[in-house]
Amino acid sequence: MKTTTKRAPGSIRRKQIKRATLEIISVEGLKRLSTKNLAQHVNLSEGTIFRHFHSKEDILLSIMEDVRKELNQPLHEIAxxxxxxxxxxxxxxCFHLDYLKRNNGVTILLFTDAAYQNSAPMLKELHDLFRQVKQDFEIIIRDGIATGVWQQGFALDAISFLYLGIPITxxxxxxLIPELFAEHDFCPQMLRLVYRLLGTTKQKVS
Amino acid sequence: MKTTTKRAPGSIRRKQIKRATLEIISVEGLKRLSTKNLAQHVNLSEGTIFRHFHSKEDILLSIMEDVRKELNQPLHEIAxxxxxxxxxxxxxxCFHLDYLKRNNGVTILLFTDAAYQNSAPMLKELHDLFRQVKQDFEIIIRDGIATGVWQQGFALDAISFLYLGIPITxxxxxxLIPELFAEHDFCPQMLRLVYRLLGTTKQKVS
DNA sequence: AGTATAAGTAAGTATTCGCTTGCAAAGATA
DNA sequence: TATCTTTGCAAGCGAATACTTACTTATACT
Incomplete structure (x- = not known):
């Protein structure tokens, strides 16, 4: 019984493994993210997983790098x-919320794993990702206040803390209720709240 | 070698086990919450754990009941x-945030476990706890709007969603950064933000 | 005093876990 | 064609897992 899968370059395999990792976590739960189950999802043997990643933790750290490139960096550029x-x-x-919607709230999935493992490097990395989001958010708000679009308000870090609550929650x-978010678009509604929070002086944007 | 621990009634043992459970999760991480490790923390044999709880999941469901009694019910009464x-x-x-501070953000610890196990009953229970918080919060806001203290604002559920982000975040x-929250009191700062969000018409309360 | 119940133990169980090893062979390069 | 690197597999490692079983004994009650 020959069951060897056709070969593919490591770069592709790594992507497949990471995609399967996220799917397992969000669909079956973190507990089912065993290397055995993971191997089945990508139709490879368990040993091959370790050919492409040194350890299970490495897979998740690599996913974090992706989040940095696909989410945090674009956010920074927007700011x-x-x-x-x-x-x-x-x-x-809207980019922030849309990304999380498309990726099943990947940052929370990563947080869940980091908290489970109590992995210092993962927790540190996550803390950094959140901090960056808040920093870039603050850049925009500061500009708005400087140009008089928004009122000089309260502590900036309190506002960015409140903002961070939106994607996290x-x-x-x-x-908790997957069916609710299938279609609904949160962004405009939340945007209006943030505007109010900022004490918008001019009316603009839909 | 006799290593039997002195006897104690089940009600006390159950409390000890639950307390040790939370301590392990928040200090050592969910992964280290094995029945063996748990037994060591309460200085009992592993089998005794199962004398007091049917399963490991039962321990966490029992903790959820405590949260309902110690957090959600008082919040409801305040509302x-x-x-x-x-x-x-x-x-x-302030009660909400203080409780979470005293209890290491127990709701998030529970969420982490529920997401790890992908346990339907735990996820449902958690969803219910969050929903109740939002409902009781909305009761207060509705009263405030009715009595003219706060402006008729935007969608109430959007505001309560944003509120929920505060304790969660x-x-x-x-x-992520345990040392930061040792002394700092978030409540007054966040309260001011929520006031602004509600468009307070009168000035009151410190 | 006698007895039922509740609280404790040690030693298992089968299963799963992340990861390693030794070897085969596909595919690129020369 | 010859060689070298990369990708793949099967088999197995020791350790850990949640939970069970068979049995003891402290404690409370009649």
């Missing part, structure tokens, strides 16, 4: 744009 | 008081 603060804020929030509720 | 909405809001928020950051 650094020259467009008006209102425009950037909308793009920032959304990710958690996606796990 | 139903006859005091002014501003007074209730402050008490509500705080719990997560407590896990």
């Amino acid at each position: 650094m744009k020259t467009a008006a603060p209102e425009v950037r804020l909308k793009e920032f929030m 959304m990710s958690i509720e996606m796990k | 139903m008081k006859t005091a002014a909405p501003e007074v209730r809001l402050k008490e509500f928020m 705080m719990s997560i950051e407590m896990k």
Whole structure:
């Protein structure tokens, strides 16, 4: 009984493994993320998994790198744009929430694993990802206040803390009531709340 | 070698086991919450754990009941008081955040376990706890709007969603940067933000 | 005093876990 | 064609897992 799978370059295999990892965590739960089950999902032997990743933790750290590239870096670029603060804020929030929706709230999945393992490097990495989001958010808000679009408000870090609650809570509720988030678009509604929080002086953007 | 521990009634043992459970999760991580390790923490044999709880999951479900009694019910009672909405809001928020601080963000610990196990009953229970918090929060806000203390605002469920983000994000950051939350009191700062969100018409409360 | 119940133990069980090893062979390069 | 690197597999490792079983004994009650 020959069951060897056709060969593929490591770069592709790594992507497949990471994709399967996220699918297992969000669909079957973290407990079912065994190397055996993972191997079955990508139709490879268990040993081959370890050909492409040194350890199970390495897979998740690699996923974190992806999140940094696919989520945090774009967010940072949005924050650094020259467009008006209102425009950037909308793009920032909607991109953020949309990414998490498309990726099953990947950051919370990663947090769950980091908390489970109590892995210092993973927790540190996650803390850094969250901090970056808040920093970039604050850049936009600061610009808005400087240009008089928004009122000089309260502590900036309190506002960015409150902002961070939006994607986090959304990710958690996606796990608790998955069916609710299939179609609904949170962004505009939340955007209005944030506007109110910022004491918008001009009316603009839908 | 006799190693039997002195006897104690089941009600006390159950409390000890639950306390040790939370301590292990928050200090050593969920992974180290084995029945063996748990038994060591309460200085009992592993078999005795199962004398007091049918299964490991039962321990965590029992902790959820405690949260319902110690957190959700008091929150509900605060919401139903006859005091002014501003007074209730402050008490509500500060009690909520203080409880989570004292208990290492127990709800997030429970969520982590529920997500790990992908346990339907635990996820359902957690969803219910969160829903109740939002409902009771909305009771206060509705009163405030009815009595003219706060402006008629946007969708109430959006506001309560944003509120829920505060305790959740705080719990997560407590896990990511434990040292930061040792002394700092979040409540007044966050309270001011929520006031702004509600478009307070009168000035009151510190 | 006698007895039922509740609280304790040690030593298992079968199963799963992440990971390693030794070897085969496909595919690229020369 | 010859060689070297990469990708693959099957088999097995020791350790850990949640939970059970068979048995003891402290404690409370009649």
